[in-house]
Amino acid sequence: MLNAQAxxxxxxxxxxxxxxxxxxxxxxxxxKTVYQILNxxxxxxxxxPSQKLKENYQFLDDPHSNKxxxxxxxxxxxxxxxxxxxxxxxxxxxxxxxxxxxxxxxxDMSQNIVTVKAKSFYKALQLLAALGYSPRPxxxxxxxxxxxxxxxxxxxxxxAVAAFCGGNIMLLSSSIYFGVEGTxxxxxxxxxxxxxxxxxxxxxxxxxxxxxxxLVLKRAxxxxxxxxxxxxxxxxxxxxxxLGSTHHYFDSLSALVFLxxxxxxxxxxxxxxxxxxxxxENFIKDQRLRKYDPETKKWTWVPNKLISKGDFILVLADEKxxxxxxxxxxxxxxxxxxxxxESLPKTLVKxxxxxxxxxxxxxxxxxxVTSKGSETRLGRTLNQVEKQLHSKTNLSLKTDHWAQKFTxxxxxxxxxxxxxxxxxxxxxxxxxxxxxxxxxxPCTLAFISPLIQSLSIKWAAxxxxxxxxxxxxxxxxxxxxxVFDKTGTLTKANFKVISTSRELTVLEKQLIFNLERxxxxxxxxxxxxFVGPQNITQIIDxxxxxxxxxxxxxxxxxxxxxxxxxxxxxxxxFKNDILEFTIELGDELKDNLKNQLQWLQKHYNLHIxxxxxxxxxxxxxxxxxxxxxxIHSNLLPEQKQKVIQSxxxxxxxxxxxxxxxxxxxxxxxxxxxxxxxxAVQASDIYINKDNLQLEKLMKMSNYVAKLIKTNxxxxxxxxxxxxxxxxxxxxxPLWAAIIMPINTLLVLGFNVFMFxxxxxxx
Amino acid sequence: MxxxxxxxxxxxxxxxxxxxxxxxxxxxxxxxxxVSPAHRILLDDLKENKKESKKGNKK
Numbered sequence: 156m157l158n159a160q161a162x163x164x165x166x167x168x169x170x171x172x173x174x175x176x177x178x179x180x181x182x183x184x185x186x187k188t189v190y191q192i193l194n195x196x197x198x199x200x201x202x203x204p205s206q207k208l209k210e211n212y213q214f215l216d217d218p219h220s221n222k223x224x225x226x227x228x229x230x231x232x233x234x235x236x237x238x239x240x241x242x243x244x245x246x247x248x249x250x251x252x253x254x255x256x257x258x259x260x261x262x263d264m265s266q267n268i269v270t271v272k273a274k275s276f277y278k279a280l281q282l283l284a285a286l287g288y289s290p291r292p293x294x295x296x297x298x299x300x301x302x303x304x305x306x307x308x309x310x311x312x313x314x315a316v317a318a319f320c321g322g323n324i325m326l327l328s329s330s331i332y333f334g335v336e337g338t339x340x341x342x343x344x345x346x347x348x349x350x351x352x353x354x355x356x357x358x359x360x361x362x363x364x365x366x367x368x369x370l371v372l373k374r375a376x377x378x379x380x381x382x383x384x385x386x387x388x389x390x391x392x393x394x395x396x397x398l399g400s401t402h403h404y405f406d407s408l409s410a411l412v413f414l415x416x417x418x419x420x421x422x423x424x425x426x427x428x429x430x431x432x433x434x435x436e437n438f439i440k441d442q443r444l445r446k447y448d449p450e451t452k453k454w455t456w457v458p459n460k461l462i463s464k465g466d467f468i469l470v471l472a473d474e475k476x477x478x479x480x481x482x483x484x485x486x487x488x489x490x491x492x493x494x495x496x497e498s499l500p501k502t503l504v505k506x507x508x509x510x511x512x513x514x515x516x517x518x519x520x521x522x523x524v525t526s527k528g529s530e531t532r533l534g535r536t537l538n539q540v541e542k543q544l545h546s547k548t549n550l551s552l553k554t555d556h557w558a559q560k561f562t563x564x565x566x567x568x569x570x571x572x573x574x575x576x577x578x579x580x581x582x583x584x585x586x587x588x589x590x591x592x593x594x595x596x597p598c599t600l601a602f603i604s605p606l607i608q609s610l611s612i613k614w615a616a617x618x619x620x621x622x623x624x625x626x627x628x629x630x631x632x633x634x635x636x637x638v639f640d641k642t643g644t645l646t647k648a649n650f651k652v653i654s655t656s657r658e659l660t661v662l663e664k665q666l667i668f669n670l671e672r673x674x675x676x677x678x679x680x681x682x683x684x685f686v687g688p689q690n691i692t693q694i695i696d697x698x699x700x701x702x703x704x705x706x707x708x709x710x711x712x713x714x715x716x717x718x719x720x721x722x723x724x725x726x727x728x729f730k731n732d733i734l735e736f737t738i739e740l741g742d743e744l745k746d747n748l749k750n751q752l753q754w755l756q757k758h759y760n761l762h763i764x765x766x767x768x769x770x771x772x773x774x775x776x777x778x779x780x781x782x783x784x785x786i787h788s789n790l791l792p793e794q795k796q797k798v799i800q801s802x803x804x805x806x807x808x809x810x811x812x813x814x815x816x817x818x819x820x821x822x823x824x825x826x827x828x829x830x831x832x833x834a835v836q837a838s839d840i841y842i843n844k845d846n847l848q849l850e851k852l853m854k855m856s857n858y859v860a861k862l863i864k865t866n867x868x869x870x871x872x873x874x875x876x877x878x879x880x881x882x883x884x885x886x887x888p889l890w891a892a893i894i895m896p897i898n899t900l901l902v903l904g905f906n907v908f909m910f911x912x913x914x915x916x917x
Numbered sequence: 918m919x920x921x922x923x924x925x926x927x928x929x930x931x932x933x934x935x936x937x938x939x940x941x942x943x944x945x946x947x948x949x950x951x952v953s954p955a956h957r958i959l960l961d962d963l964k965e966n967k968k969e970s971k972k973g974n975k976k
Contacts (some may be wrong), residue, residue: 909939
């Protein structure tokens with residue numbers, strides 16, 4: 156066994172990748188599973204299922220509801236998190252070995268998308284989750300997305316044509332520069348012109364199209380100067396050729412087009428298009444429900460669209476409620492964390508209202524539907540989010556902005572010099588103006604800005620930040636306020652015991668363990684975890700009732716553990732109805748949070764927005780040193796949105812369905828790990844690692860912002876000095892042809908080096 | 918220098934052949950995923966490591 160040999164403990168046992176301090180033995184779940192499969196003779200069996208599915212994806216197996224997800228060839232595309240190395244690829248592509256219901260699975264590591272063919276897609280998702288990769292099924296692309304993919308491919312063809320023509324032109328021009336004369340010179344010149352035609356008419360079409368679009372929308376665009384440079388350069392060069400001068404710039408022109416196309420192609424590939432709108436759309440509309448059929452008196456699965464108001468539906472433990480409704484069961488317990496941000500489970504009794512999106516904690520519940528799909532509270536919020544996201548316009552980037560200003564300056568300077576020189580010598584006027592435009596064209600700017608963007612997106616992705624569009628990253632620099640959601644963002648989703656009113660005896664610990672282990676309530680789980688495994692003792696008359704805690708008898712003494720009403724955070728231990736001690740519970744802060752917030756506190760205003768009760772939020776803010784004036788509690792999603800709108804230059808960090816509106820309205824939005832799909836969709840940045848490393852994100856954006864400024868300065872110096880030389884008539888086309896690629900290479904090298912340095916420093 | 922009459926068109930034709938090849942590859946999806954194939958080539962090693970490696974894996 157080659158790679159299974161145990162090496163140093165600092166490397167992954169399977170793939171030998173260096174481990175971070177938090178990881179133990181393995182770098183990822185794939186490695187762990189592969190290691191287990193290779194070393195134990197168990198044939199593709201899961202030894203330790205890592206996690207359960209967070210949402211109910213059963214509808215994917217129902218041919219009536221899965222149309223939006225399964226494409227014509229019967230494939231489902233799933234976005235997975237946590238892909239690290241070859242082991243992940245192996246284990247995911249071996250899914251058919253685990254279950255006969257899966258026919259094939261193929262992983263695209265560049266986008267983290269698995270394409271699955273299966274009899275049961277639900278099973279495939281379950282397996283992926285069990286392997287440790289949180290799966291999110293993607294909708295099939297709509298028309299617009301298909302067009303986008305097509306245009307990306309077309310861009311490749313255009314690059315190929317530009318490379319071919321540009322290469323030939325360069326060969327021809329170099330012989331011109333080296334002194335070809337006579338007929339051959341004319342032939343070469345005409346050939347250059349012929350090769351330049353496809354570059355101008357075919358390869359450059361994306362620029363014309365973008366320019367036209369920005370004209371229609373009356374918005375300034377970086378493509379305007381490029382279009383001017385290409386068309387002017389081509390026409391004036393051709394004119395010069397007709398006049399018989401050797402001053403033409405077909406070679407620089409085609410090199411420019413080629414470089415710009417390549418940098419744009421790279422950028423479009425690095426942006427995390429998967430997380431964009433519509434692909435991750437909330438599937439509440441596609442959900443299947445168990446409906447009560449009065450004729451057969453049985454629960455049957457039906458698609459959501461066949462449910463109407465007044466129908467009875469059945470929901471089981473750990474499932475999310477699929478519709479708003481009234482509780483029909485006696486009493487149920489739900490976890491509203493994702494919908495409202497409340498950390499504590501809620502008890503609902505008969506005829507209480509319950510809302511789609513809350514998770515059921517009780518074994519089962521019967522609900523009378525009052526509204527479904529987009530009419531539910533959750534659905535309405537999501538509709539509003541979608542509207543807001545559609546209306547958000549893409550702000551133009553700062554580099555683009557500077558490039559434009561600069562170009563208009565150059566163009567007017569060119570026009571002036573043309574007018575001025577044309578009084579002296581029209582031929583010279585054309586030559587010098589042409590040299591100025593070609594040399595000083597903001598090609599470095601236009602080329603550098605997508606380059607820096609794609610490098611920074613890649614850098615961020617490596618550190619665990621998936622960035623949807625480059626503009627979000629640039630906007631980070633101006634952020635003044637950072638707003639956090641509480642539940643799930645600052646705290647872990649589950650509770651922890653914080654303190655007890657006195658030391659517990661061994662017997663008491665045993666009793667707590669034996670009573671609470673029989674309950675599935677989150678509080679019970681926290682208590683069991685707190686006391687740790689204990690000896691089994693005989694409890695008789697065990698009873699669990701909602702809102703009343705658990706009770707039982709031991710040695711003829713009646714023991715009861717229940718919530719103390721006035722104090723929602725504590726439970727009391729009663730012996731024969733006398734309070735013995737209390738246990739304080741709370742939601743647990745994420746690891747290392749305090750250290751991480753310390754730096755942010757120095758540079759930004761921090762706020763907390765929560766749907767949770769005031770005193771819970773307050774005590775948490777106190778621990779984190781966030782001033783009381785920046786705490787907002789008891790908020791509905793709409794109120795969160797209002798707070799966000801009242802703040803200037805704000806970044807929202809959240810995870811739940813109740814945060815989506817606020818996320819959609821903030822300047823930069825960040826969804827944290829394990830956020831619900833709709834929150835991810837509403838966000839610009841998604842942190843796919845467990846810790847909230849915002850400090851790193853902000854430092855990275857500042858570093859990149861500084862780098863952009865340096866680049867602006869460099870190109871300013873370059874353009875001004877060479878532009879003035881061109882105006883004075885010192886720049887021959889030969890020099891232009893030499894300087895441009897050298898300059899491009901230098902700038903490229905400089906930026907790659909700076910990113911390398913940044914990665915080391917941060 | 919008359920040789921150029923043949924050589925230049927020839928060079929152009931060869932170049933065009935390469936462009937055509939590139940377009941064909943792009944159409945086939947050769948450039949869709951540039952990461953996984955590099956890893957996939959290592960998979961056989963992993964499979965051989967498994968003592969009772971299963972035969973006939975479709976991949």
